[in-house]
Amino acid sequence: MASSDTALAAGQRTRGLAPFLRSQMRNIAPFLTLIFLSGFFALASPSFATLDNLGNILTQVSVTGIIAVGLTFVILCAEIDLSIASIANVTGIAVAYFTLQESYVNIPNIPLPGAAAILLAILLCAFLGLVNALGLTVIGIPSFIMTLAMMQIAAGISALLVRGQIAYKVPGVITTLGSGSLGGIPWIVIVAAIMLLGGHLVLTYTRFGRYVYMVGGNREAAEYSGLNVKLILGAVMVISAVCSGIGGMLGVAHFGSAQQNEFDTYLLDSIAAVVVGGTSLFGGRGGIGNTIVGLFVLGVLNNGLDHVNIDSFLKILIRGLILLAALVINVYAQRLREKAVE
Amino acid sequence: MREERSPILELQGITKSFGGVEALRGVDFALLPGEIHGLVGENGAGKSTLMKIIAGVHTEFSGRFLIDGQETHFRSARDAHSAGIAMVHQELSVAPDLTVAENVFLGNQPTNRLGLVQWRRMAREAGEQLARFGIDVDPMSRLGDLPIGLQQLIEIARVLFSGARIVILDEPTSALSPPEVERLFATLRRLREEGTAIVFISHFIEDILRVSDTVTVFRNGRKVAETASAATSKGALIEAMIGRGGEALEHSYSDDLMLPRPSDSSVVLKVDQLSLARSLKDISFEARAGEVLGIYGFMGCGQQELSRILFGKLKPDGGTLAVEGKPKSFASTAAARRAGVALVPESRRDMLFHQEPVYKNISISILDRISALLLKPAQERDIAKRQVEQLQIRPPVVGLDLGMLSGGNQQKVALAKWLTYPPKLLVLCEPTRGMDVGAKNDVINIVRDLRAKGLAIIVLSTEPETVLSLADRILVLKRGALVREFTNEPVSKDRLLEAA
Known part of the structure; x- marks a missing residue:
């Protein structure tokens, strides 16, 4: 600790490699974590480091990845969206609600053509995002509270639509994108990759992206x-809700069913992916690149823990500790950068 | 009689420096019990530094510090508090969501043996104390619901009745209405009878002369005069504050400066009967192309609010704005920018992105002109380079993080961001505050160039030198109202201070 402090003092005078590394800590630390975790699991389990398993990991993080694209925009603005999982859930349920279900599904739904079902579902999540946006900007409710309310509202709409039942059918396009594959690569991975790339391009090369930063x-x-x-x-609140909605629709197709509380774990996972990746909770620093690294850290961790023989109840604790460590680094990296600049 | 009393507080040869700059140089100061002691001096003359030493905020200084003749050294503000010293700071520090009674008893609510707060007793005693101060409010009402002036009176009352023997008031009257000022003075006089020693700092020299027994004048970290209030005048005090005889390096503006005849170029901004709660009353003026309009006033006179209204950051309660004859009511700062208004606020921190490179700081307000959808970084850098050259920003590296630049250069960047596509109206708040002489001159020259290009410029400042060095016409703002216009006539620092 003492030596790093003196290095800091020296670095401020010389502006050599050390200060550069410190200012890049938020990018370097998640990457080192990823390498460390991958190395650890590869040594601990022969079934981890295989091509098949890489495919598993990619598929497992896809829904989180789609949701995290929008969340990255929100966190870059130093806001938060706690309604992402609920909006994903209600959008997935809505697209099924507007699709003709098998006769044994006992939901009083409204079957429509596939395109109309998808359009209505997208409109629903965009509308919920707009409500978040108005609450935050026009009324001035902090996003933390506004989206907490929206989390309940979206869950309430979900409950009313399915009434405790499970729907299975979604429009064909959604089924393909959620559970089909193209030349051996799952469509859902391709969609996630395209959305992450799109998010990156918007943030890096457009005027709007600059404004977000x-x-x-x-x-x-x-x-x-x-x-x-x-x-x-x-x-950004609307973008977040629409990304969540797309993640929700593909997720429902991927899981093969639409029901209440299906996406609950995705709230924490998406926030964790963005923050573990190094996007600053104080806004203005980070980006989709960071989110991708964060997704891999989370994916490797979740997947790897299944490959090693470990108490399944302990896994929850381990995930929590990793998240805490990432938060510490996140806040610490911000402080180091501020010191380097001033 | 006075001379026989021994001082309750005595400071001898106090010297205090901040990072090599001496804020106080060998200051002697004595305070008698039952005395109201006025302190005057320009911003940065050392008044506040001295008071913070007395209140235990600054603990490192050289010189002797005696209370009741005993040498003392405070280690914290808490030490000062237990020695019976209390201070009311310039900024309001109340808890708006608590009741009036809770605020009066903040930190020492009366409790019963179980440690429970005795609400009825607290309300009764708070009511009694405030009544002594001539304040008639329900002690159980929420403090934040009361007008600002009343909140400030209650805060002062809390300190005055805390049982302190030495009370320091820093600019207590700036937010008060004339009747409220009267009540405060009446209370101060009563406390004086009871033997409390009071230090009263104010820019309002009339207030000082009316209420204090003794006045001490500070200039450049030194005590330059101490006199009985009855034996001096506003003019004499202003003269002592400013100093004659070219002590300062810069132009002292103590002599009369002739303002030009009013310009008859086109009116860019017309403000009519603007008002905002307790901050601004019936403000009306015009700003013309190719003219620098100076607005001078003391801290808290409403300048900040006025500048924010012009830039769409605050909404006025009444009155109208018109830019080039078209009435405007700005819904956002973006709307103001589109209408051709630009603002450089007094705090650079508020308008610059310290962790972003210089070129992004410069291009941010014109991005929509150079790119519809996709960014054009090369063009942004070119534009920034041109600005950096023109304004001689050092170092001339547009890719450097802004935080690496010196304060003066940051201020130039703050100007540069508005100059690529010059606005119609440029509003500058404290454009030269905290800058060294060289950087100040640079900024003054930049502003003069812009005036020559036909911009309408408004300079708002609490520093008379800034206004005098830039303005063609000067308005004086006092407690939220325009009280004087200087145009086509001689003006000097004395005259400005006299008017404010």
């Missing part, structure tokens, strides 16, 4: 630069 970096300054901060915050 600037609003997250210093909201006051963004306002004093004449940016429409509320519009940008509103937009």
